[in-house]
Amino acid sequence: MSFMDKVGSMMMRPGEDAVPKDEVPWWMKYLGRGLGTVGGGIAIFLGLWNCIGILLADVGCLISGMWQMVAGFTVIVIEAPCCCMFIDFVQSLSDFVDKRPYWNRAALYCGIAIPAILFCPGLGSVFGSGLIFGTGVVYGMMSLGKKYVLTFGRNLIYAIG
Template identity: 55%
Template sequence: MSFSEKIASIMERPGQDPQSQDDVPWWMKYGARAMGTVGGFFGILFGAFSCLTIIVASIPGFLSGVTLIIAGLVVLTGEAPCCCIFLDFVQTLSNIIEKRPYWNRAVLYCGLAVLPLFLDFSFGKFLASGLIFGTGVLYGMMSIGKKASIDEMRSAAVDSTIPTSSMKGNLVENAQPMSFSNKPDSNV
């Protein structure tokens, strides 16, 4: 068993089909899962640290910390449910997130990452939200799908022609002739 197969077997979810049904590369799938796990941990850590700002009566800092903890917990639950096994609802929430298409996860993670930064900005929140947002971006890239092969792109470029009814096709034909007009009268 190779090293990459060992890593893949560790990162698999229980009951997951070993053969992927989509065309997403394995490194992108596990990279998004790893980034989400690290981002979730940092979100919970920096969110808890930000909640300590309630001592100096910083309500936006406290609310931002709470939303970052919630975002980190949701991402950690979706990407690495084994880290939150002490919570009863984790497997149910993880199954719901796992069944959703990639673009749903992208929107959820990006939305959760931006909210704490609107409430209060700090470097720790920026780092944790950046990792969560990066996970959403990776899921967004996975939802776009695989790029076409070079032969398919080459044949599509050769076969494409500009129709005459397009804006570029008739722009020069509809051009008005240039004419010279006299200088306006200054008496008017």
């Protein structure tokens, strides 16, 4: 057993199989989790910023801000349950979503990101909900399979380099 296998076995969730069931690269999984966690936090902050629009009597931006904060909290609960340990059902919800196929998570994230942009198409809504939508796109690519993900990664490396 190599050193990385030992570290990986220590970082597993309780009850998780040692051999992954899917063939998605590790960097894609961490990209989805990281983008979801950071994007959810930014979406909450920018949703609060949109709620200040009520001072200008803009009810659409208030509704958009509240929707965006709920969407950001939902993404954080699913992607990083350790951030919400004080809520008792968070771990069971996260485990339930982890057992579902990736396309379910992609559809959920893309679906909850769109209404905030429709209610108030400002920069705060587009950026905050755009990060949640981007997380849905990453999970959508993960659901397409290993061949598409590796092609995407190779093209991304060519584009950067």
